[in-house]
Amino acid sequence: MKKTLGTALLAGTVLGGAAWAEDVTLTIESWRNDDITIWQETLIPAFEAANPGIKVAFSPSAPADYNAVLNSKLDAGSAGDLITCRPFDASLELYNKGQLADLTSLASMANFSDVAKSAWQTDDGAATFCVPMASVIHGFLYNADAFAELGIEPPTTEEEFFAVLDKIKEDGTYIPMAMGTQDQWEAATMGYQNIGPNYWKGEEGRKALIEGTQKLTDEPWVAPFVQLAKWKDYLGDGFEAQTYPDSQNLFTLGRAAIYPTGSWEIGVFNPQVSFTMGAFPPPVPKAGDECYISDHTDIALGMNAKTGHPEEAKKFLEWVGSPEFATLYANALPGFFSLNSTAVEMEDPLAKEFVSWREKCQPTIRSTYQILSRGTPNLENETWNASANVVRGAETPEDAAKRLQEGLASWYEPQKAQ
Known part of the structure; x- marks a missing residue:
């Protein structure tokens, strides 16, 4: 009896250790500190439910401090796995410094037009380094x-x-x-x-x-x-x-x-x-x-080139590029309009008013x-x-x-x- 129980406990410890070792936590750096509850209550739970073994932590900085904080973290090697990308030059500089990974080969990039991707590409369009999320x-x-x-x-x-x-x-x-x-x-x-x-x-x-x-x-x-x-x-x-x-x-x-x-x-x-x-x-x-x-093409998500979890980070980014994410994000955060080529039905009347201007202006x-x-x-x-x-x-x-x-x-x- 004792031997059987001991063996079971040992097996449980080993299996528990293996399960624990497989759990990976990805950290998102962002300047959007006002939408933290949307990430914590809507977006991250949806991803985690479909991807057991991957946990995601949303860790924003104050908007005015973000660039400086992020740059110092990247230089020190302490930045999160996923980097929220400002459009054009600020993110291009990070890519040119080797701090953002090339994401051109992600399958979900097919869900975005050249215009949507242009804010997070090299000048020649050869490399795309962030997955487009929204315009304002x-x-x-x-x-x-x-x-x-x-x-x-x-x-x-x-x-x-x-x-x-x-x-x-x-x-x-x-x-x-x-x-x-x-x-x-x-x-x-x-x-x-x-x-x-x-x-x-x-x-x-x-x-x-x-x-x-x-x-x-x-x-x-x-x-x-x-x-x-x-x-x-x-x-x-x-x-x-x-x-x-x-x-x-x-x-x-x-x-x-x-x-x-x-x-x-x-x-x-x-x-x-x-x-x-x-x-x-x-x-x-x-x-x-x-x-x-x-x-304005406003916000995207990229991968820290030095992340210790590149495969898990890519899995999250593939999801960010999906129609499912586009629908969740655009309705959880009305006024941030999806850049995904898949049409998103919005519920908020004020968001509908803003986006209607695209038809006439x-x-x-x-x-x-x-x-x-x-x-x-x-x-x-x-x-x-x-x-x-x-x-x-x-x-x-x-x-x-x-x-x-x-x-x-x-x-x-x-x-x-x-």
């Missing part, structure tokens, strides 16, 4: 109850936009628009990059800047700054010291009527607001103009993200500063554009001889 669309959220109360319709032109802001300001019940300049990136991302494509005509202007046939001092690139300079009168007292979370709170608490932003806020705001939200695309300069939207991506921020000064970061300065009135639109152009021309060859 820029626009304006508004308090539909406040608009109804004041008899206001969503504006479609720049003239209508400022007429709406004037009416809200005159009434005095609401701050017309919630945006601060303390964090700087807010003024650029929610301001300049939001309204700008209507002036520089989306991809036409963005590519002309890369080719060197347009300059940042040309009228289409100065015009968005001219509009931003007018926003100052509608942002409420103390906007200069207002942070991004402050702006979010002003809107979700019902104190501001309009919030310049993008679809990424839908999932964050839905459970917080007690009013009906609506959305409108960036108003066109004048009636009859073609509209453009920033439909020309899409583009943020102008600073591809190629133009590879040098020093970094055009993306300089645009943050310039946009905040223009909104505050610390720099004129023309001076801001001139400074950005001089910075770009100091290192970017196609702009040097202009």
Whole structure:
């Protein structure tokens, strides 16, 4: 009896040890710290249920710190197995340094178009190093109850936009628009990059800047700054010291009527607001103009080239590239629109509103993200500063554009001889 029991215990220990040895934990690095519950409660459980023996831990950093934290972890060899990828140059640099693995051969890459993959490829398109997850669309959220109360319709032109802001300001019940300049990136991302494509005509202007046939001092690139300079009168007292979370709170608490932003806020705001939200695309300069939207390839997932678990990491990435993941992700996180070629039926009405703009407006991506921020000064970061300065009135639109152009021309060859 004792011998049999001892043998059974020994066998159990060995088998238990073997089972334990087979369990692998993959860690995901990310800058998205606001969607941690979606990963923990929806996405990861779905994967783990179908893949026993592989555990996944979601380990985000603060958005503003992510690049620096990730780079130091990768350099130190302590980064997670899976790396959430920013689009274009930041991730391309990691791939060129040998820190992101080449994922071109993943079977699930067939589920993405060349456009979807372009944000995470080498310039020649030969290697793809992250699995595309989602794009986000820029626009304006508004308090539909406040608009109804004041008899206001969503504006479609720049003239209508400022007429709406004037009416809200005159009434005095609401701050017309919630945006601060303390964090700087807010003024650029929610301001300049939001309204700008209507002036520089989306991809036409963005590519002309890369080719060197347009300059940042040309009228289409100065015009968005001219509009931003007018926003100052509608942002409420103390906007200069207002942070991004402050702006979010002003809107979700019902104190501001309009919030310049993008679809990424839908999932964050839905459970917080007690009013009906609506959305409108960036108003066109004048009636009859073609509209453009920033439909920005935003987020993807890659593999740490030095992961100790490459096969398990690839298995997870194959799943991230699947229609199942696309449907789960797009509905768990409304406002992050799947880049998978398989159509995803969305449930959230506000997400449907944002994505409907693709049917009537020309899409583009943020102008600073591809190629133009590879040098020093970094055009993306300089645009943050310039946009905040223009909104505050610390720099004129023309001076801001001139400074950005001089910075770009100091290192970017196609702009040097202009």
